[in-house]
């Protein structure tokens with residue numbers, strides 16, 4: 017398990033709040049106890065220096081190699097919250113850098129209205145999943161915005177809209193081209209997934225007009241969270 021420090025300097029890191037309480041109350045942390053602590057995106061082998069009611073200060077002993085996130089942002093049309101939460105947890109485990117919730121034309125109304133109130137919970141889920149999967153960073157969960165705002169935002173990423181139409185190229189082909197164009201470095205990618213009802217025709221035209229490439233994951237209709245996992249597996253296969 018890795019602890020993610022809220023405060024740090026070059027020699028110490030301090031946990032406050034729920035993590036510190038867990039360390040003190042449940043794990044009975046005492047000076048000398050060793051643990052892995054994440055501070056400023058770096059991972060350290062650390063030792064408890066001092067324990068207070070809900071604060072634990074560590075001395076940072078040595079830096080461990082961090083595992084950089086995949087330079088991928090998932091642009092996700094808000095969908096049924098339990099499935100959305102599952103998807104955020106799995107995408108975090110799989111190493112995404114960011115998740116950008118968007119409101120698409122066919123996003124169910126009640127989900128669109130409630131999305132802003134769910135973001136803090138989504139951030140907590142990402143934080144927990146990052147710790148559980150021993151990531152050295154926590155994916156950024158953006159505030160929900162209308163799809164068009166995200167699609168039009170200028171970006172130097174390779175931007176791919178997942179669409180199950182037969183006309184789209186396979187995701188593998190597009191990622192392969194992007195990796196080659198990046199001289200075999202992992203390119204920065206944005207992958208967009210539609211709502212349960214899929215993309216509206218005017219949204220597909222908007223993606224097209226803003227340089228997004230349409231990619232298919234095969235002939236079957238996948239749930240958005242399944243499509244996200246499948247897409248991340250395709251991208252990760254270029255890292256092997």
Ligand code: SAM
Pocket residue numbers: 177178179180181208209210211212213214215231232233234235236237238239240243
């Ligand atoms: N549009 C589908 C329909 O016919 O009702 C349902 C959309 S699907 C549940 C949600 C999203 O997952 C899609 O908008 C797309 O982004 C992605 N997706 C699902 N299956 C896919 C596939 N075979 N290829 C690419 N993307 C897929």
